[in-house]
Amino acid sequence: MSTTIRMIANRLSISVATVSKALADSHEISKETKLLVLNAAKEMGYVPNPYASSLRKGRSKTIAVVLPEIADSFFAEAINGIEEVALSKGYHVLIYLSHESLLREQAILQDFKSGRVDGILLSVSEETNDTAHISALIENRIPIVLFDRVCEELNTTCVVADDFESSYTATKYLISKSCKRIAFAGNSINLSINRNRVNGYISALEKNNPGGYQNIIISDKDKDISYQIFADLLRGPNRPDGIILSVEKLSAVIYKVCADMMIDIPNQLKVLTFTNFNMAQFLSPSLTTVNQPAFQIGKTAATALLRKLSFTTTLTESETIVLPSQIIYRDSTS
C-alpha cells in the first residue's frame, strides 16, 4: 500500500488540507509546517497519485503523440524533440501508432474525448481524407497541433517543413543535371505534405522543362507492391531518368529494383529522397537527400502545444509554422 496525503497528515497530526498545500508549496503554509511535511513525505516515500490529482484538477499533465509509424527516421527524431520539451515541462507522453489506417486513427482520437490527455500532437495517416474525427476534438476544445503530415483546412496549429520549396528545388536540380524525364513517387494524395511536394515538382517542371514529361506515382505501404510498381515503371524504353522519392522507405525499394534490373544510379537513373536517414552518405551510391528538420519539428510542435495548454482559454487559432529543409547533394544525382 503506497503512502497517501492522509497518512502524512495522521503521522503529523495535521489536516490533509494542510499537507496538500504544503506539498504544493502554497504561501498559505508556514515554513515550519512545510519542512515538517516535506520531511515526513520523503521519509514515508510519498509519491502523489496522479490519477486522483488528474480527476480533481481536470488536467492530466499528459499529451498524446499519434503517428502513422515509428520505424522511420523522421518520426523517431520527432519523438525525440517532443519528449525533450514534454519532459522539461513535466508532461508525460502517450504514444499511439495509426499504422497508416484511418480507422485506427479515428479510434485513437475518439478515446481522447475522455480527457485522458490535455493535448494532442498528430501526424495523420495516409488514408486520412476525412478529418471529422479531428474537427470533433477541436470542437471539444482539446488543443491539438498537427505536424509534418498536416491538414491545412483544419483550424489549428500546424508545424511543417518547406515541402513545396524543397521539392521545387530538388526537381530543378535534377533538371540542371540534364534529366529529361523526372518521375515523382509519393505515398498518398490525401496527404497535404505529399500534395505540396507534388506541386513543387510540377511547378519546377512547368517553369524549367517545357518538354512536358510528368509522372506521379503512388507507392504502396506494402514493400513488395511498391517494388512491382517501380519495376513496371523502369521497364520499357521511355522510362524516367530521374526520380524523387517522397518516402524514406522507398529508397531501399528503388535501390533494390535498380540492382535487380541492372540500372545504374546515377547514370541511368538519378535518385533523390526526402529522408533524414543518417547513413545516406554511405549508401552505394551515396544518396542525395532532402533532410527535414525532424527534431526541430517535434520540438516546435510540442512547444506550440504546451503553450496552448498554458492558457486557460482555449483559443482556436489557425497558424502554420514552416521550418526549412536542407538538401544534401550526393552521388545518386551526380
Place this chain on the structure above:
Amino acid sequence: MSTTIRMIANRLSISVATVSKALADSHEISKETKLLVLNAAKEMGYVPNPYASSLRKGRSKTIAVVLPEIADSFFAEAINGIEEVALSKGYHVLIYLSHESLLREQAILQDFKSGRVDGILLSVSEETNDTAHISALIENRIPIVLFDRVCEELNTTCVVADDFESSYTATKYLISKSCKRIAFAGNSINLSINRNRVNGYISALEKNNPGGYQNIIISDKDKDISYQIFADLLRGPNRPDGIILSVEKLSAVIYKVCADMMIDIPNQLKVLTFTNFNMAQFLSPSLTTVNQPAFQIGKTAATALLRKLSFTTTLTESETIVLPSQIIYRDSTS
C-alpha cells in the same frame, strides 16, 4: 463539459450504479436496460473518464516503456511490437527516454511508484551499473520486464537476443575469413548485453585463434569522440583487420573513418555490426549484420508483462527468454 455516467442516469431516470454496470455489460443488468443505456451513451457521446476509473480501481491500463533512445532501428521496431500487443489488450503506452543517463532513468522510475502505470518495460541505460531503483519497483510489486539491455541479477522477467552465441558465431566467421586481429567495439561494460557479446567474442577467439590478439574498445555516446577512438585504433602498423560493432550508430562512424583514412572495407578491415537497419544491404560496401529480432522482442516482452498483469498475485519469478538473432553475410566481410 463532457458526458458522465450521472448524466446518462438522469436522462434515463435510473441510478448511476445501473448505468455503470450496464456499460460494463454486467450480468446483473437486464438486456433492455443495457440497450437503453448503450443507446443513450452513444447518443450523448459518452466516453468514460479513465482517471476516475483508474483511481477507483487502482489500475490504469497503462504501461510504461523506458528506453535509452529512440532513433535506433532496434528500439523503434521494439516499440512497434510493444504497441501492437498493448493495443490488442486495451493498454495505453507511456514512453520515456533515458538518453543513456542513469540519473534520468532513476527519476523516471521513481515516478512509477505513484501507480501511474500498471507495469513497466525497461531497457537500461549505458550508465546503469546500480540497479537499486529497479529493485525498489520490484519490491513495490510493480511488474517489470526487462528487454534487450537487461540486468540478469534482478529477480524479474528478461527478454533478450542470443547475444553470446551470435557474437561467438560472428567472431568465428571473421576468423574463418582469415582475420588475424579482430577488435570488438561496444558501448558500456555495465551492460550485460555488451558483456555477453564481449564474452562470445573472447570465447571464439580463445577457441579458434591461439594467436592471441584481443582488443575490446569502449565507444562513446558522442559520435566525434567515437570517431577519434576509431581513428586512433586504425592508425599504426598493428591495426585490426576485422572489427565487430555492438552498436548500430558505430557503423556510420567506422565507414566514415575508413573513407577518410582510405582504408578499404573489406580488404583491409572487415566490418560486422549488430543492427537491424534495413538499408545495410545497400551500403558501400554492403554491411554484414547480426539482425536481432527487434519486433519479436518487443512483442514478447509486452506479452510477458501483460501476462503478469493479468494475475492478481504478483509473482516475482525470474525468467529469461532468449530469442535467436540472424547473421546476414554481406560484402563488408567478404
Place this chain on the structure above:
DNA sequence: TTGAAAGCGTTACCAT
C-alpha cells in the same frame, strides 16, 4: 434486476 452510498486520493473552497 435495480439502487443507495461509500470511497479511491487529491484539491479547493470556505471557515476558523
Place this chain on the structure above:
DNA sequence: ATGGTAACGCTTTCAA
C-alpha cells in the same frame, strides 16, 4: 496559518 468538507467520475458492496 490551518482545518473541515465537498467534489472530481467511477466502481463496488450491500440492501431492497
